[in-house]
Amino acid sequence: SQQGEEDPQALSIQEGENATMNCSYKTSINNLQWYRQNSGRGLVHLILIRSNEREKHSGRLRVTLDTSKKSSSLLITASRAADTASYFCATDATGSARQLTFGSGTQLTVLP
């Protein structure tokens, strides 16, 4: 079963708007990562947040982590058409020797 579950499953916004995706997970984690997958391509790592961190920024990306609620959010600011892709959270559970468990993904469509 999936460790992470993304919400919403699909999101459609206009270019320039912000996009927020959420991820919930079930077990204790070492870190949580977000990956992007363009159609027909492999996954690309975006950002990692460790279990002792609450917020992290990278360019237009902002990730938050609430370990008490076992949830994370990914915010993409000032979205662009090129941001259209599927976004997955992946958890590295404590003691799992770097095995990642991926969520079901959010399909983001940014309309020009």
Added chain:
Amino acid sequence: DAGVIQSPRHEVTEMGQEVTLRCKPISGHNSLFWYRQTMMRGLELLIYFNNNVPIDDSGMPEDRFSAKMPNASFSTLKIQPSEPRDSAVYFCASSVQGADTQYFGPGTRLTVL
């Protein structure tokens, strides 16, 4: 720099045939992961290797699936015999052992008729 290389990119075969998927990890990476992606089950870890040794194959669905890593620069995932329900995109990923980030190949889209 070359990323993770997978071949073939597309494979169409008939039920019962043997299928071999290939992966070349990024040079210097000593962890290698095989995943399967379907609409129904999402992205599932099948097996992973550290330093060419299989560490956890609990995700391998059946005995029809086998994976090998004869050296640090090559791995295969074999399905014998293949079945229509094996149709999926198979990804290989690699990382530096102990590192957090995995680097994915472009995937092999397998269709079993």
